[in-house]
Amino acid sequence: MEAITHILTGIVIQIFCFIYLIFPFNLIFTMIFAFLSHYIIDALAKMTYHTPEAHPEDKVWVIWHILTPALIVVLLVWLIIMNWILVLLFLIGAIFANLVDIIDWLVFRAILKKDREVHYFLHDSIDFIREKIPPFTWIPNWNQEYKGIIIEAFIITIIWLTILFTLNFMPTNFL
Numbered sequence: 001m002e003a004i005t006h007i008l009t010g011i012v013i014q015i016f017c018f019i020y021l022i023f024p025f026n027l028i029f030t031m032i033f034a035f036l037s038h039y040i041i042d043a044l045a046k047m048t049y050h051t052p053e054a055h056p057e058d059k060v061w062v063i064w065h066i067l068t069p070a071l072i073v074v075l076l077v078w079l080i081i082m083n084w085i086l087v088l089l090f091l092i093g094a095i096f097a098n099l100v101d102i103i104d105w106l107v108f109r110a111i112l113k114k115d116r117e118v119h120y121f122l123h124d125s126i127d128f129i130r131e132k133i134p135p136f137t138w139i140p141n142w143n144q145e146y147k148g149i150i151i152e153a154f155i156i157t158i159i160w161l162t163i164l165f166t167l168n169f170m171p172t173n174f175l
């Protein structure tokens with residue numbers, strides 16, 4: 001899914017870890033669960049709008065790819081207004097929730113640039129989950145369909161609302 005969806009997931013995981021766990025388990029489990037969340041979110045991404053190739057001629061594609069990065073800016077501004085210390089703290093959840101993409105797109109792509117057939121190792125295992133392991137195999141493939149946008153927008157809304165309603169319960173003296 002989009003980076004904003006992974007970022008929001010990482011933040012919500014961090015909020016719950018910090019509410020229910022004490023130091024250092026709050027940090028350790030934020031990292032573990034946020035990292036693993038990428039597998040589940042990407043396996044669910046089968047039913048969201050994700051064309052493998054860019055479609056600059058398609059207005060819907062263009063708007064979606066402007067809107068989702070813009071939401072990261074909106075999230076950042078909102079968190080800074082709420083409590084700017086939290087932004088620094090949430091970098092942990094946000095980065096670990098995106099680590100699979102960071103490793104595959106940045107590290108492996110850079111290392112294997114010269115190879116004719118480039119493999120993205122961590123996403124290969126996500127593809128395996130999507131294609132072989134129920135209930136992910138039952139999920140319809142809407143990667144090329146606009147209705148997939150509604151699914152991801154719904155997921156973003158639900159996670160964002162969860163953050164909104166749980167943020168105040170997060171202890172600020174967490175160490």
Ligand SMILES: [Zn+2]
Nearest residue numbers: 001042100101
């Ligand atoms: Zn990914």
